[in-house]
Amino acid sequence: MTGPRLVRPATLDAALAVxxxxxxxxxxxxxxxxxxxxxxxxxxxxVLVALDGIAELRGITVADDGRVRIGAMTRHRETAxxxxxxxxHAVVRQAASVIANAVVRNMGTxxxxxxxxxxxxxxxxxLVAADAEIELASAxxxxxxxAREFFVDWYTTAIEPGEMVTAIHLPPAGxxxxxxxxxxxxxxxxxxxxLALVLDGAGARVAVGAxxxxxLRSDAAEAVLAGRLADHDAVAEAAALLAAAADPVDDVRGxxxxxxxxxxxxxxxxxxxxxDTREAA
Amino acid sequence: MLIEGSFTIxxxxxxxxxxxxxxxxxxxxxxxxxxxEVVDPKxxxxxxxxxxxxxxARFDLVVEVTExxxxxxVVSVTRGDEGTRASVVSAENRLELKATEDGATEVVYASExxxxxxxxxxxxxxxxxxxxxxxxxxxxxFRAKVEMETAS
Numbered sequence: 001m002t003g004p005r006l007v008r009p010a011t012l013d014a015a016l017a018v019x020x021x022x023x024x025x026x027x028x029x030x031x032x033x034x035x036x037x038x039x040x041x042x043x044x045x046x047v048l049v050a051l052d053g054i055a056e057l058r059g060i061t062v063a064d065d066g067r068v069r070i071g072a073m074t075r076h077r078e079t080a081x082x083x084x085x086x087x088x089h090a091v092v093r094q095a096a097s098v099i100a101n102a103v104v105r106n107m108g109t110x111x112x113x114x115x116x117x118x119x120x121x122x123x124x125x126x127l128v129a130a131d132a133e134i135e136l137a138s139a140x141x142x143x144x145x146x147a148r149e150f151f152v153d154w155y156t157t158a159i160e161p162g163e164m165v166t167a168i169h170l171p172p173a174g175x176x177x178x179x180x181x182x183x184x185x186x187x188x189x190x191x192x193x194x195l196a197l198v199l200d201g202a203g204a205r206v207a208v209g210a211x212x213x214x215x216l217r218s219d220a221a222e223a224v225l226a227g228r229l230a231d232h233d234a235v236a237e238a239a240a241l242l243a244a245a246a247d248p249v250d251d252v253r254g255x256x257x258x259x260x261x262x263x264x265x266x267x268x269x270x271x272x273x274x275x276d277t278r279e280a281a
Numbered sequence: 282m283l284i285e286g287s288f289t290i291x292x293x294x295x296x297x298x299x300x301x302x303x304x305x306x307x308x309x310x311x312x313x314x315x316x317x318e319v320v321d322p323k324x325x326x327x328x329x330x331x332x333x334x335x336x337x338a339r340f341d342l343v344v345e346v347t348e349x350x351x352x353x354x355v356v357s358v359t360r361g362d363e364g365t366r367a368s369v370v371s372a373e374n375r376l377e378l379k380a381t382e383d384g385a386t387e388v389v390y391a392s393e394x395x396x397x398x399x400x401x402x403x404x405x406x407x408x409x410x411x412x413x414x415x416x417x418x419x420x421x422x423f424r425a426k427v428e429m430e431t432a433s
Binding site for chain 2: 026037040041042043116117119154155156213247249250251
């Protein structure tokens with residue numbers, strides 16, 4: 001049995017040219033998931049396009065107006081350690097800090113993680129709550145999609161054949177705090193359920209992870225929370241709306257019913273912690 | 282895992298029965314079905330491609346009808362594998378047609394499916410969601426074909 005052919009382009013254009021020519025090609029980012037999938041016989045790319053030699057895909061830049069660009073090849077460890085991700089961006093940093101373990105965080109990348117899109121992964125809800133945009137490039141064009149539109153279905157994203165994730169963009173965040181909360185069986189496991197919350201004006205943007213095909217946001221729940229974050233009844237009502245809208249699976253990490261029951265706990269804990277932070281500030 | 286559901290179709294029971302036992306028509310309704318072959322009146326062979334995110338699999342299936350009560354019930358057993366690959370799928374299927382008072386037909390289906398091998402390593406929870414969405418796609422396709430013919 002022969003393995004895939006490995007190419008290691010030095011520029012983004014060269015990588016995109018390979019993706020355009022080889023329908024059987026797959027990008028190799030950090031390899032944290034893809035290599036494990038290949039070992040398990042679940043993925044068999046004909047060509048691996050290693051992205052680690054492409055400088056323009058690496059690193060985090062913060063513009064003067066507060067916009068943030070995170071290169072697709074930025075490792076979880078770098079994201080977790082970057083204290084410029086504060087206020088409304090802290091949710092993304094916190095999500096990075098609880099992914100798997102130190103070895104995976106040293107290797108794994110944000111672009112790789114969201115392109116694979118495990119429904120229980122940490123970045124998807126954080127990016128949806130942060131109103132992030134995903135930058136996609138092919139040999140023909142570059143486009144940007146809201147995170148909410150990028151995540152499409154179980155393990156399915158809006159990435160088209162020949163395209164790859166090149167960057168994640170965060171809008172200016174302001175100084176209001178944000179938080180990522182994860183409930184897992186053990187430290188480093190995928191979430192049983194998780195919740196990302198960004199305070200926004202008098203309300204909050206909330207995205208629930210691991211409880212459906214895509215990160216769950218509920219306009220109705222956010223409308224209930226607006227102006228009533230300190231009101232326990234409002235929080236309970238919003239949590240009930242989110243739990244009702246969830247579509248979780250039964251699996252080894254927990255039953256669908258258990259996952260739904262975790263949502264109110266996560267929401268209450270996240271809001272009370274954020275309100276305490278805001279008062280202390 | 283148990284995949285089950287029911288749907289109502291605006292056509293008489295006898296017509297639905299005729300369509301549901303029409304291998305060629307069924308091949309056009311089953312999501313990912315690339316080929317179907319009638320071996321004998323009780324045995325069908327089918328090749329079906331399934332993809333969940335980055336993983337795709339092509340199964341060669343043999344469906345054996347173990348009980349047939351026209352125009353009400355079919356019970357069958359499906360076995361299949363991925364060619365040289367290690368995944369094996371098997372299923373016990375039950376399909377019932379019930380005439381409704383207004384001349385339509387209620388179709389009730391249930392399959393107990395098991396998957397072992399490489400795809401068994403993949404989350405069963407997500408596989409079940411995928412199977413349900415494939416069932417819904419089948420229902421849409423089948424309904425479109427049968428109701429279109431009934432209307433014309």
